[in-house]
Amino acid sequence: MAELKKEEKIIELVGVTKVFDETTAAENIDLYVRKGEFITLLGPSGCGKTTTLRMIAGFDIPTSGKILLNGRDITDLPPNKRPVNTVFQRYALFPHYNIYDNVAFGLMLKKVPVTYVNKQGETYTKMRKLTRKEIDEKVKSALAVVDLEGFEKRSVSTLSGGQQQRVAIARAIVNEPEILLLDEPLGALDLKMRKEMQIELKEMHKKLGITFIYVTHDQEEALTMSDTIVVMKDGCIQQIGTPTDIYNEPANAFVADFIGDSNILSGTMVGEKLVRFCNHNFPCVDDFEKNEKVDVVVRPEDIRMVPADRGMLQGKVVSVVFKGVHYEITAMVGRSEMVIQSTQSAQTGAVIGMDIGPDDIHIMKKEFTVNKYDGYITKKNTVAFGDGEFACDVTTLYPGSHLDEEGYLITADGQQLDLTDTDVTVEVDLKDIEISDDAEEGGARGHIVSLIYKGDHYQYIVRTEENEEDFVLDTEDLWNENDYVSVKIRPECIRMKLKQEAK
Amino acid sequence: MTLRFSRKQLCIPYALFLALFVVIPMLLILFYAFTVSTPDGIRFSFSNLANFFTSESKLSTLLMSFTIAIISTAVCLVIAYPVAYILARSKLKKKQVLLMIFILPMWINFVLRITALRELLNAVGLLESHNYLCTIIGMVYDFLPFMILPLYTSLEKLDNSYLEAAADLGGNKFAVFTKVTFPLSMPGVISGITMVFMPSMTNYVISDTLSNFNITILGKQIDQYFTTYYDWHMGSMISIVLLVIIFLSMLLTGGFKDDKNEARGANLW
Numbered sequence: 001m002a003e004l005k006k007e008e009k010i011i012e013l014v015g016v017t018k019v020f021d022e023t024t025a026a027e028n029i030d031l032y033v034r035k036g037e038f039i040t041l042l043g044p045s046g047c048g049k050t051t052t053l054r055m056i057a058g059f060d061i062p063t064s065g066k067i068l069l070n071g072r073d074i075t076d077l078p079p080n081k082r083p084v085n086t087v088f089q090r091y092a093l094f095p096h097y098n099i100y101d102n103v104a105f106g107l108m109l110k111k112v113p114v115t116y117v118n119k120q121g122e123t124y125t126k127m128r129k130l131t132r133k134e135i136d137e138k139v140k141s142a143l144a145v146v147d148l149e150g151f152e153k154r155s156v157s158t159l160s161g162g163q164q165q166r167v168a169i170a171r172a173i174v175n176e177p178e179i180l181l182l183d184e185p186l187g188a189l190d191l192k193m194r195k196e197m198q199i200e201l202k203e204m205h206k207k208l209g210i211t212f213i214y215v216t217h218d219q220e221e222a223l224t225m226s227d228t229i230v231v232m233k234d235g236c237i238q239q240i241g242t243p244t245d246i247y248n249e250p251a252n253a254f255v256a257d258f259i260g261d262s263n264i265l266s267g268t269m270v271g272e273k274l275v276r277f278c279n280h281n282f283p284c285v286d287d288f289e290k291n292e293k294v295d296v297v298v299r300p301e302d303i304r305m306v307p308a309d310r311g312m313l314q315g316k317v318v319s320v321v322f323k324g325v326h327y328e329i330t331a332m333v334g335r336s337e338m339v340i341q342s343t344q345s346a347q348t349g350a351v352i353g354m355d356i357g358p359d360d361i362h363i364m365k366k367e368f369t370v371n372k373y374d375g376y377i378t379k380k381n382t383v384a385f386g387d388g389e390f391a392c393d394v395t396t397l398y399p400g401s402h403l404d405e406e407g408y409l410i411t412a413d414g415q416q417l418d419l420t421d422t423d424v425t426v427e428v429d430l431k432d433i434e435i436s437d438d439a440e441e442g443g444a445r446g447h448i449v450s451l452i453y454k455g456d457h458y459q460y461i462v463r464t465e466e467n468e469e470d471f472v473l474d475t476e477d478l479w480n481e482n483d484y485v486s487v488k489i490r491p492e493c494i495r496m497k498l499k500q501e502a503k
Numbered sequence: 504m505t506l507r508f509s510r511k512q513l514c515i516p517y518a519l520f521l522a523l524f525v526v527i528p529m530l531l532i533l534f535y536a537f538t539v540s541t542p543d544g545i546r547f548s549f550s551n552l553a554n555f556f557t558s559e560s561k562l563s564t565l566l567m568s569f570t571i572a573i574i575s576t577a578v579c580l581v582i583a584y585p586v587a588y589i590l591a592r593s594k595l596k597k598k599q600v601l602l603m604i605f606i607l608p609m610w611i612n613f614v615l616r617i618t619a620l621r622e623l624l625n626a627v628g629l630l631e632s633h634n635y636l637c638t639i640i641g642m643v644y645d646f647l648p649f650m651i652l653p654l655y656t657s658l659e660k661l662d663n664s665y666l667e668a669a670a671d672l673g674g675n676k677f678a679v680f681t682k683v684t685f686p687l688s689m690p691g692v693i694s695g696i697t698m699v700f701m702p703s704m705t706n707y708v709i710s711d712t713l714s715n716f717n718i719t720i721l722g723k724q725i726d727q728y729f730t731t732y733y734d735w736h737m738g739s740m741i742s743i744v745l746l747v748i749i750f751l752s753m754l755l756t757g758g759f760k761d762d763k764n765e766a767r768g769a770n771l772w
Contacts, residue, residue, distance in 0.1 A: 057667075057671060058670075058671075059667050059670075059671075078670065078675075079667070079670040079671045080670050080671070080672075080673045080674055080675050080678075084671075085671055085672065086667075086668070086671045088664050088667070088668060089664075090662075090664060092662065092664035092665055092667070092668040093668075094665060094668070094669075094683060094687075095687070096686045096687060096689075105669070105672050105674075105682070106672035106673050109672065109673040109674055109678055110673060171668075171672065172671075172672075175672065175673065
């Protein structure tokens with residue numbers, strides 16, 4: 001995106017990191033928001049979106065980095081000094097006040113400058129509180145915006161969830177903030193109510209002209225409402241873009257998987273703008289280096305069903321589900337699964353043809369092609385890395401070497417070496433890592449923190465507890481997120497390199 | 504054979520208990536309060552009531568009890584609120600232990616505690632000359648945990664998002680406290696006040712021990728009428744007056760208010 005002029009950025013986060021105890025909730029966030037924009041922070045729970053919002057509100061102070069509001073550093077400013085108001089997830093309406101007092105809360109505390117001229121002709125500026133009448137008018141018009149006229153005297157507990165939500169919004173916008181922060185404000189509402197409120201919020205945004213920063217884990221909500229979406233994962237920003245950009249040009253497999261439905265497949269670039277997957281070469285619009293392994297994303301609605309003999313791909317239909325507007329058809333192409341959305345139905349068991357246009361093939365760099373670690377050789381001629389210890393073949397470090405009876409390494413020219421504590425770099429291919437639910441079986445242990453389905457296999461990330469080391473692996477087996485597993489690697493699959501010559 | 508009881512049948516023991524130990528004694532106290540013993544037997548009379556409100560000694564005892572109870576309660580509240588606030592709102596990991604230290608004295612025999620306090624006050628030279636001060640110190644010392652605990656409970660369950668919302672809407676720390684934290688902790692404050700005020704009016708072991716019998720509070724006077732003067736009628740009347748005072752003070756502080764959200768007295772413990 002083009003660099004914006006300073007005055008257009010209402011808020012800017014520069015390298016913001018937040019660490020709680022020992023977990024990093026947000027890592028090196030660089031983000032700016034344009035004046036008047038509707039921006040959504042989107043991601044699964046624990047991705048750092050709420051933490052980012054809370055830092056903008058001032059409830060949490062960043063561990064490092066800066067937050068600029070209209071170019072002014074507000075990193076350490078308390079919440080009450082920021083021209084920002086929040087709509088809380090559980091509304092947080094004050095139960096001891098009625099609706100009027102809730103909405104008027106901010107106005108009662110507010111002071112406005114008044115200037116007047118004294119006899120000598122000098123102008124003075126004084127701060128005064130708002131008058132009863134001013135507060136009355138503002139509260140009235142805020143309640144009108146959220147369609148709750150006449151609710152002034154009601155108590156909070158008599159209101160439905162949707163009405164409380166509206167009061168929470170009125171209470172925030174009545175202060176005329178520069179930015180309105182919304183923390184999953186529709187999370188507690190039922191589906192129908194949520195859809196209505198989505199439209200109303202969008203209209204409110206247009207009418208008020210305030211910048212909205214919205215947090216949600218609901219990708220549909222984000223796509224419907226936002227001008228800009230920020231996709232987050234594990235405290236890091238994955239992609240920033242318009243809903244169309246994010247949907248059509250996902251930056252990586254995670255974004256593609258998280259936003260909408262998608263077929264994610266492994267492919268290889270075989271020529272200029274030519275990619276091979278499912279044993280077929282497809283023309284595409286993205287250019288990558290030849291022979292590079294890539295992730296290919298195809299949206300289910302972008303696959304056209306054609307007669308079997310005419311399609312680029314042939315597949316056997318394994319399931320057909322009617323979804324109202326369209327059918328969702330799952331077909332097996334070789335060993336890969338393809339999901340197709342079509343207004344036409346198909347017969348289970350039938351062979352269908354499929355066409356995919358060049359524009360509909362989204363190619364992205366494979367995020368993980370190999371696991372890399374820093375490790376060291378232990379006493380027992382095993383290698384320790386990734387919070388674990390694995391059997392390995394140390395003789396690969398020195399061509400032509402062998403081990404003697406005491407476990408010392410004898411190099412090709414007869415030199416005896418003690419490799420204990422030698423630092424090495426370790427590389428393991430994704431397909432060479434196996435996981436087991438027997439914690440004792442493998443060399444390292446951890447929880448599965450992520451899984452992405454890639455057509456004919458799953459890609460898992462196993463994270464260890466101690467130092468949060470990640471093992472990325474591809475396997476056809478199905479595991480669940482949060483499963484506690486151990487990681488097995490065969491000795492010949494561990495590629496090691498010396499960091500420096502051993503003594 | 505299986506025994507089956509209806510809900511009504513299960514209530515019988517409790518009903519009996521209530522009748523025997525609550526209703527009948529109350530009626531007896533009422534009976535004694537509004538009767539006098541004459542040589543011809545017992546007869547109905549308002550003279551006890553008239554006597555109470557015309558006797559200077561009884562009224563001054565009432566005033567004394569009131570003053571001591573109000574001061575003790577106020578001091579307890581002033582000391583307990585910050586303690587409860589710090590314990591409840593701090594991120595200390597060991598706060599349960601700290602709370603326990605404040606509550607622990609409650610588990611030690613109360614007479615022992617008061618006797619120990621008496622020795623302490625004697626040692627610092629307060630006991631002989633400062634009857635009021637010593638009595639109030641005793642009351643505060645003894646009833647402080649009863650103030651801390653309900654305050655702690657109501658502050659602990661206070662949702663942090665209310666405080667964040669108040670700050671977000673422009674409230675500085677003082678405004679957040681006065682407009683949100685304190686009002687929302689009111690159930691705890693009320694229940695704390697009730698827990699301290701009532702016993703402070705009547706707990707004469709404290710006043711006797713720490714004022715060398717120089718201060719007479721209402722509880723002491725009731726005791727005297729029953730055990731020294733053998734005038735059960737006057738003793739009962741003072742009890743009734745005390746009961747009415749407590750009832751009125753509860754009404755005044757809203758202790759009976761039954762709000763749907765805020766259960767009365769913050770459920771005490």
